[in-house]
Amino acid sequence: MSALPPRVVPPESLAREAAEWMGRALQTSLAMKRRASLALSGGSTPAPAYRELSRLTLPWERVDLYFVDERFVPPDHPDSNYHLVEEALVGPLRLSPSQVFRMEGEREDREAAAEDYEARLPDVLDVVLLGMGEDGHTASLFPGHPALEEQSRRVLSVVGPKPPPWRMTLTMPTLLSANAVLMLVAGAGKRQTVQRALGRDAALPAARVTNAQWMMDTAAAGR
Numbered sequence: 414m415s416a417l418p419p420r421v422v423p424p425e426s427l428a429r430e431a432a433e434w435m436g437r438a439l440q441t442s443l444a445m446k447r448r449a450s451l452a453l454s455g456g457s458t459p460a461p462a463y464r465e466l467s468r469l470t471l472p473w474e475r476v477d478l479y480f481v482d483e484r485f486v487p488p489d490h491p492d493s494n495y496h497l498v499e500e501a502l503v504g505p506l507r508l509s510p511s512q513v514f515r516m517e518g519e520r521e522d523r524e525a526a527a528e529d530y531e532a533r534l535p536d537v538l539d540v541v542l543l544g545m546g547e548d549g550h551t552a553s554l555f556p557g558h559p560a561l562e563e564q565s566r567r568v569l570s571v572v573g574p575k576p577p578p579w580r581m582t583l584t585m586p587t588l589l590s591a592n593a594v595l596m597l598v599a600g601a602g603k604r605q606t607v608q609r610a611l612g613r614d615a616a617l618p619a620a621r622v623t624n625a626q627w628m629m630d631t632a633a634a635g636r
């Protein structure tokens with residue numbers, strides 16, 4: 414759990430607050446260098462935040478998009494995280510394909526796909542958006558999975574318990590080296606896991622992202 418106090422906001426404000434947080438973090442990076450990197454997650458919580466993000470006035474031509482994880486499905490598949498980000502952010506902002514570094518979920522050789530993505534990643538990601546599952550997973554790093562303990566690889570191909578099971582994911586060292594990380598959590602179903610994460614239960618992958626700012630709605634916080 415981060416040393417930063419978690420931010421708790423009403424459900425109707427969560428997407429806008431998350432977008433504004435990411436916007437400010439991008440501006441901070443862009444004040445110091447020419448281009449900034451933003452790595453995005455899949456799942457149901459982020460989509461409204463991506464739509465809010467697409468409405469922010471930012472020098473988008475200086476932002477490169479990366480992915481936190483991806484499912485091994487084609488990019489136009491409904492389960493594809495790229496597909497989600499395409500619909501909610503890339504399309505509305507008309508980002509150039511040269512700014513969008515997607516994980517190639519259509520590849521048959523999953524190991525090679527992960528190695529190739531590792532080669533394309535910047536040394537340090539500027540802004541990372543994470544979600545947490547009810548089991549405490551984040552990115553596609555699941556509780557008890559050996560990938561959670563990875564120390565040298567920056568991207569791994571994994572088989573996880575959440576469908577679809579074949580996934581590519583950034584590893585914990587990659588997440589921990591990022592400049593700004595937002596852990597976005599919504600819904601009463603995650604309340605107990607949030608409490609465990611706040612108690613720094615290291616069995617939960619999300620609790621190990623010690624550089625994350627947590628942001629949750631009142632339902633997830635149990636208020």
Ligand SMILES: O=C(O)[C@H](O)[C@@H](O)[C@H](O)[C@H](O)COP(=O)(O)O
Pocket residue numbers: 454455456457458459481482483494543544545546547550551552553575
């Ligand atoms: O499955 C993915 O692609 C994710 O990146 C994953 O880590 C997600 O962020 C959490 O499972 C929370 O997902 P929900 O917001 O749907 O609960």
